[in-house]
Structure formats: structure tokens, C-alpha cells
Amino acid sequence: DGGITQSPKYLFRKEGQNVTLSCEQNLNHDAMYWYRQDPGQGLRLIYYSQIVNDFQKGDIAEGYSVSREKKESFPLTVTSAQKNPTAFYLCASHARNYGYTFGSGTRLTVV
Amino acid sequence: LAKTTQPISMDSYEGQEVNITCSHNNIATNDYITWYQQFPSQGPRFIIQGYKTKVTNEVASLFIPADRKSSTLSLPRVSLSDTAVYYCLVGDAPGSSNTGKLIFGQGTTLQVKP
Numbered sequence A: 001d002g003g004i005t006q007s008p009k010y011l012f013r014k015e016g017q018n019v020t021l022s023c024e025q026n027l028n029h030d031a032m033y034w035y036r037q038d039p040g041q042g043l044r045l046i047y048y049s050q051i052v053n054d055f056q057k058g059d060i061a062e063g064y065s066v067s068r069e070k071k072e073s074f075p076l077t078v079t080s081a082q083k084n085p086t087a088f089y090l091c092a093s094h095a096r097n098y099g100y101t102f103g104s105g106t107r108l109t110v111v
Numbered sequence B: 001l002a003k004t005t006q007p008i009s010m011d012s013y014e015g016q017e018v019n020i021t022c023s024h025n026n027i028a029t030n031d032y033i034t035w036y037q038q039f040p041s042q043g044p045r046f047i048i049q050g051y052k053t054k055v056t057n058e059v060a061s062l063f064i065p066a067d068r069k070s071s072t073l074s075l076p077r078v079s080l081s082d083t084a085v086y087y088c089l090v091g092d093a094p095g096s097s098n099t100g101k102l103i104f105g106q107g108t109t110l111q112v113k114p
Helices: none
Strands: A004-007 A010-013 A019-025 A031-037 A043-051 A054-057 A064-066 A076-078 A087-095 A099-102 A106-110 B009-013 B018-023 B033-038 B045-050 B053-056 B061-064 B070-075 B084-090 B108-113
Touching: A004 A087, A010 A019, A019 A031, A019 A087, A019 A106, A043 A064, A099 B045, B009 B018, B018 B084, B018 B108, B033 B061, B045 B053, B045 B061, B045 B070, B070 B084
Parallel strands: A010 A106, B009 B108
Antiparallel strands: A004 A019, A019 A076, A031 A043, A031 A087, A043 A054, A064 A076, A087 A099, A087 A106, B018 B070, B033 B045, B033 B084, B053 B061, B061 B070, B084 B108
């Protein structure tokens, strides 16, 4: 089955550490996105990429970094500069005439 | 992308029809209206999409008046498993070039009671 796989499902980070969240898709979609969701809130865009080797900042990019070396992969790194990283992170992809598909999310907690 | 306004929460009982209305006064001519459903700790899932009048699928119906400044998601005979957050989004036109991002509001939290 085609879809988006996010890993890990749960992630714990110590303060001052960088952590990387994985997002892989086998849908052959060109565009991929990272969203952050806080309790009781909607989704906020962190970064997005419309083609390989290119990406743009979303509304809350500070403290995060991404790469898009392959069409299938769009990893998100939460750096130590992100002061409040505890949240639910969602990856999505998009293709013309297909719409948006979301992964099942990664819950990051700072300990 | 047009801004949307939805009720924060709604309650219903099993077997009832639920209608959730979304306002999008600044919708553009080429914009479509799309609804997503999200369960706790999961990613949003596509429910239905439309441009005007009425669209129906196996899950829901979408009613869009002629001025397109609002839309209503209708869920027939809800069950406990329909308890979720429902998001209304404007701008994801099928077949269009990638617009780059979706704008999610807070959505409507629907609580279905026994």
C-alpha cells in the first residue's frame, strides 16, 4: 500500500539535544510538508518542499531544519534552538489531482 | 489562501444527523472547499471536497450555496466513532499546481454521545 511513514511514533529528547524525525513516502508525490500541532490547536506549518533539493520556511521554522535529498524522504531536525519542542509533528505529501496525504505523526517530548 | 471560521465544538447523539458550517467570505473563484477529519494522535484524513452546490460520498455530504461564502458538512446518523476534530479548508483545487501549503484553523471538535 502506498502511504507516508513517520518514525518514531514517540520520541523523547533531553534539553539541548538535536533530534531528527523521519518521513518517508512511496506515493511518488512531489511536495512534502511538516506541521506541528499543540494540544487543542490546529496544525501550523514548519517547512515545505515542492521539489527535490528545494524547501521553504513555513510560519514557525525557527529552531527547525529540513533536507530534501530524495523525493521519497523529508526528515525534520528539531534543534536545541527550538525552546518549546514538545508537540505532535505531522508530515504530509501532495500531488496534483490527488490531494494531501498525512502520516500518523510523531509525538516529541522534552524530558 | 482564504481564512475559514468554524464553531469550536459541537455535541450530538448517536443516530443523529450533524451539520457543521464553515464561513469563508474571501473565497477565490478558483478555490475548492475541502474537509478533513482528525482523530487524537493521528494525521488528518480527507473526507470530502466540492466547488459548488452539493457533493455526496459514502461518508458525508457537502452543501455549498451559490455565493460560496460558506459550506456545510453533513454527517448522516453519526456514531461514537465519528467523535473527532473536523477541519474546513479552502484553496486545494484538484488539478491545480501545488499551492505550497494548507492553512488549518482550530477546527470543530465533534463529541458524539451514546
